[in-house]
Amino acid sequence: MSPLSRLALGLYSALTWAAQPLLRRKLRRRALAEPGYGLRVAERFGHYGDVPVGGHPAPAGPLVWIHAVSLGETRAAAILLGALRQQLPGMRLLLTHGTATGRAEGEKLLQPGDVQVWQPWDTPGAVARFLRHLRPAIGILMETEVWPNLIAACRAQGVPLVLANARLNDKSLHQAQRMAWLARPAYAALAAVWAQTEADAQRLRSLGAPVQGVFGNLKFDVVPDAAQLAQGRAWRAPLPRPVVLLASSREGEEAMWLENFKPNRPPEQAHRALPAINNEANGAQDTAANASVQWLIVPRHPQRFDEVAQLLERAGLRVARRSQWADGPDAQADVLLGDTLGEMALYYGLADVALLGGSFAPLGGQNLIEAAACTCPVVLGPYTFNFAQAAELACAAGAAQRMPDMAQAMQVATALAHNATALAQAQDAAAQFAQAHRGAAQATAQAVAALLCRDPMALG
Structure with missing residues (x-):
């Protein structure tokens, strides 16, 4: 020295x-x-x-x-x-x-x-x-x-x-x-x-x-908890609406989500955000993409669970917390709140599509690889510098899409969740993307x- x-x-x-x-x-x-x-x-x-x-x-x-x-x-x-x-x-x-x-x-x-x-x-x-x-x-x-x-x-x-x-x-x-x-x-x-x-x-x-x-990236080698994944999918099956997850949300992002959330109101023009697949699929989009979805929010840090619950409740929303579920999520809730640690595989199993937390504020994004390993396609915000190459590869593979802000991300995720053909393609792409980089x-x-x-x- x-x-x-x-x-x-x-x-x-x-x-x-x-x-x-x-x-x-x-x-x-x-x-x-x-x-x-x-x-x-x-x-x-x-x-x-x-x-x-x-x-x-x-x-x-x-x-x-x-x-x-x-x-x-x-x-x-x-x-x-x-x-x-x-x-x-x-x-x-x-x-x-x-x-x-x-x-x-x-x-x-x-x-x-x-x-x-x-x-x-x-x-x-x-x-x-x-x-x-x-x-x-x-x-x-x-x-x-x-x-x-x-x-x-x-x-x-x-x-x-x-x-x-x-x-x-x-x-x-x-x-x-x-x-x-x-x-x-x-x-x-x-x-x-x-x-x-x-x-x-x-x-x-x-x-x-x-x-x-x-x-x-070591995180490509993750093997999701099979029991959690199965439980999430079992709970998803009877729900009347598709489930869209805001995964590992960071401070400020739930407020962004609230600004654009309209309970029981269709996101206008959501179907336009999806690329055309075929005429039959697009026709299905026109009617289905405007239907409501079941939102699930999982904050990144456990010390914020109560804070986020209070934020949602003050906005007049009915919140069903995971820690209080008996036999599964309450389908009548406006928002499901994942307030447990170590159960991301369950939440991804429950979701049809996920928004990536940490990517809508300049925080660099959270781990999108775990979602792909659970075959859950992801919609990214503009900030993914913590996982820059993984985000680029995921978008190129069709396992993820990038949107410039929360409003458009919510519209795209909702549209994708209601388009069976596009969703199946994105899920297959997520699985292949996760496997290819182990x-x-x-x-x-x-x-x-x-x-x-x-x-x-x-x-x-």
Whole structure:
């Protein structure tokens, strides 16, 4: 590391150390709404108490550390973990997170001998205590998580640290370039980077990252929960109206939806948004596309479930919450509200068409691949920079359509849900699209195993 890089890292370390009281205060505030943020706070500062030294009281297979900061990264980590357990029999998992939803989801992945703790705050002391206490054989950072002190300490202690399922959009690249004095040494010190797309790889290389492969997106390897999917489809069958889902909606998007929602009123000219298929199908559109649909909204973050329910009810809508369904959704409700975690396969099974949350506000879009794996076609908004290539490929394959705003997206989704021919074609396209891009999990697991084999001591 050059003298300038050491100076930059020292300044950064001083700032992260000074910010610790602010972090504690933020955690206390977050814990009021999400109690998970109040659990085991000392772990965030490198104090692990009763956590077994080395991750387990007795030697076994290698301790493979995966850092999945939040819910989406944890779901991607779950896909990778299945391939890793096959590739490395006897491995033990060390799983770290930054958010309460990520940690709650991660608990489902643990097996005997595995360990789950909070990510250490990126000060030299907390990071040193983390590595000294838990002693991982290798570290896997998911998608975008680059922490300068963590990377520098792993390199100094000989712990290979990689960035898997890596992505970097233009906005993040420009931010990193503005702090190149800190970002470039951090990216360059990684042991390997495996990118989702060639465009991601080029942006990462421009920051000095050692990109060793473009493996695709792990989320293409998702296998939807078969029981949930079947339950959703069983609940869909008796409903008198098609179901259109606003999936993983983010703050502000439900209000956009409300502005354009007209209960029991047909969306005017909706059928014009669909391309012509044939005269017979178009004739069906003229009458069917104007019929009403059953709307289902699933907010992305659980802390917003009550907020969204109140927003809808204040607008005079009758809301049926998933947590209160007995034998299925209430067909008389104006809006169905998905207020549970871990049931997206059920919601996609229940839906005929989905609008992609996070894409109607400048938030980059949520994961459209899960919808495709459930054979649910998607209508996108204008903002999909978090899944730019996947969105382009999905649109090219006919698994998705892009609209410039919520109003037109709602019209197109409603029209598609009522056009049996177009809907069947879009569902087939979604299934083929999801299947065509699988394989990232196996490639990543093999690359991790190869890195471990370079250091036999790491295998335990």
